[in-house]
Amino acid sequence: MALIKLNNKAVSNATAFGSISSLGSMTFIKKLTASASATLSFVDGSDGVVLDDTYKEYVFTFNNIHPASDGGFFQFNLSTDGGSNYNVTKTTTFFNADHREDGGDNNFDYQTSRDLAQSTSFQNISRQLGNDNDHSCSGSFTLFNPASTTFVKHFMSTTNEVRNLTNDYTQNSFMAGYGNTQSAINAIRFQISSGNIDAGDICLYGIA
Numbered sequence: 001m002a003l004i005k006l007n008n009k010a011v012s013n014a015t016a017f018g019s020i021s022s023l024g025s026m027t028f029i030k031k032l033t034a035s036a037s038a039t040l041s042f043v044d045g046s047d048g049v050v051l052d053d054t055y056k057e058y059v060f061t062f063n064n065i066h067p068a069s070d071g072g073f074f075q076f077n078l079s080t081d082g083g084s085n086y087n088v089t090k091t092t093t094f095f096n097a098d099h100r101e102d103g104g105d106n107n108f109d110y111q112t113s114r115d116l117a118q119s120t121s122f123q124n125i126s127r128q129l130g131n132d133n134d135h136s137c138s139g140s141f142t143l144f145n146p147a148s149t150t151f152v153k154h155f156m157s158t159t160n161e162v163r164n165l166t167n168d169y170t171q172n173s174f175m176a177g178y179g180n181t182q183s184a185i186n187a188i189r190f191q192i193s194s195g196n197i198d199a200g201d202i203c204l205y206g207i208a
Helices: none
Strands: 001-006 008-013 026-033 038-044 055-069 073-079 090-100 105-109 124-126 137-144 154-164 169-179 187-193 197-205
Touching: 008 137, 026 038, 026 124, 038 197, 055 073, 073 105, 073 154, 090 124, 124 169, 187 197
Parallel strands: none
Antiparallel strands: 001 008, 026 197, 038 187, 055 137, 055 197, 073 124, 073 187, 090 105, 090 169, 137 154, 154 169
8 A cells, every 4th residue: 555645735545556546647649740731630530630528628739830931920720610610709818928049139028919809810829930940839739628518618828939030039929818609619720821831740639
């Protein structure tokens, strides 16, 4: 028998691994890899994708998203009809922190031009991306309880990217908001606002 400390408050007995709950575990579902791809879409029930009431929380990780064109924004939209339309009404907020490579400039501010107010447009996840060979965007996006038919659909993301300026910047972008629909979300699409996703991958996980 082993003693397990929980949340620094209590002690519980466990006789076997099976007696420890797996609640909160992360399960890998699907990986999409870009290769001059116009979009990367995850559609429930398509090609092994699960995006339904199996999990209450879904996490997407972005790894070295590299744009084909300079200056595009990495962005997303949601669907309630299996990917036939990506046009869910969204209200969002967007913050950005940046620091120039030569130390000459640094900022933290709310980006009023990057948010949405009851709009069906694609929402930016990042600021403008550079397409130099070593430039990319990485981060994560969380979608909460997309299968709910009662509540709006909350989401948030954080990314770090290299911005396309004469003097390169590191940028951390934070976006959050909700899809203002009671319909279940069953598909999500990622894209660059102009040009293809030249390279990079997006992985989908479900959290129990």
